[in-house]
Amino acid sequence: MFAGGCFWCMVEPFETRSGIISVVSGYTGGHMDNPTYEQVVGGYTGHVEAVEIIFDTQIWSYKELVELYWQLTDPTDAFGQMADRGSSYRPVIFVTNEEQRQIAERSKQDLAESGRYNHPIVTAIEPASTFWLAENFHQQFYQKNPRRYKKLKRSRQQFLVFQRMQTKLGHGWNRLRKK
Template identity: 90%
Template sequence: MKTNQTELMEDLYNLLLNPATRDWERSQIRTAKIGIDSGANFDDQIANLEAILRPLALRNNLTPDVTDFYLKITNSALAGSSFDLSVHYQKDPPNQARAIFAGGCFWCMVEPFETKPGIISVISGYTGGHMDNPTYEQVVGGYTGHVEAVEIIFDTHVWSYKELVELYWQLTDPTDAFGQMADRGSNYRPVIFVANEEQRLIAEQSKLDLAISGKYKHPIMTAIEPATTFWPAENFHQQFYQKNPRRYKKLKRSRQQFLAFQRMQMKLRHGWRR
């Protein structure tokens, strides 16, 4: 094994304590740990656990932290180091600010921002809910009131908040209050979370400008809400487009096709009006 035994044993212990681990996953992990603690061959127990987890792993149906563990024990190239969240917890210097946007699955909301010059960090996470430290399973299940969102830390010398809001409109369907594209449910609703009065005024004016532009046949439904605690998502979800490029390309293509079709309808509608 390329990963040392001590590290994997710590992973097993943490997964047993992790509230996001499903009961079935926990039972398999517990069996492997008990076997190792009882003197069974370490590599054999890990290999057996990998074989048991494999069917769900191949269908992308393991919980995020167990997925990270599976990638580690299979020496997958996708098993990178933990995403550095330190910038999320640091106080912003004078030339930095933050924007929080929700626009459907956060897997598709990172790359369009992160690859732009002047963007310092884009973190996937959960916000707008009513419980602390929510897990992906809880949020997707609709138990916490959170939405999937991205926290964008940007250089104010390069980007203005207004420019980021304008880019956000290009990535989402603002007429859909109940999700985005194939992502349905309250946890996927589009929201601009504003940190202060200045951001609120900019977001509201931008939304008003979009509404009176006549680009959309239906009302603009994107909510503007005060920012609350932003909880970073599990490591598996951070920079998903880099870790899972093939899967991300399919999701991105589907999203782009929908938005392109929507924009074509806008142009046709404007043409008819003329």
């Protein structure tokens, strides 16, 4: 299970890859049974919007899923993702066992040491809890609302590219200042 802002933008990048069996949108990490979208985004339940991924372990490793996840989110923003603000949009990797926790922690550490970001990696790694399916409207949003999704996807991609460019420029500036 991965949370990284609005679940609308988290489904398609996973679901369209061979070896991914199922990606569903839902809510997890909170303290209320059967939360609704309005309750979750209202901040009443402690849940985040997330996706649950079922994958073929002969084609994908958990480590590869985590690596793809890092490409889809801003791991330096603890209070949401892009325009999606608030605790229900915070980035979280939910792990189901010790092996997943170790893989996620190591990957997070590698990302932090990579120099790819100017700010600390704040994505949480938490034990998985009950995953509540989101309402039908939210499932496969990118297929049901292609125009709206395309705009959201483009904005998200532009933001992530801009962020990476800022980091590269910052590294270049720091090198010039040291000379």
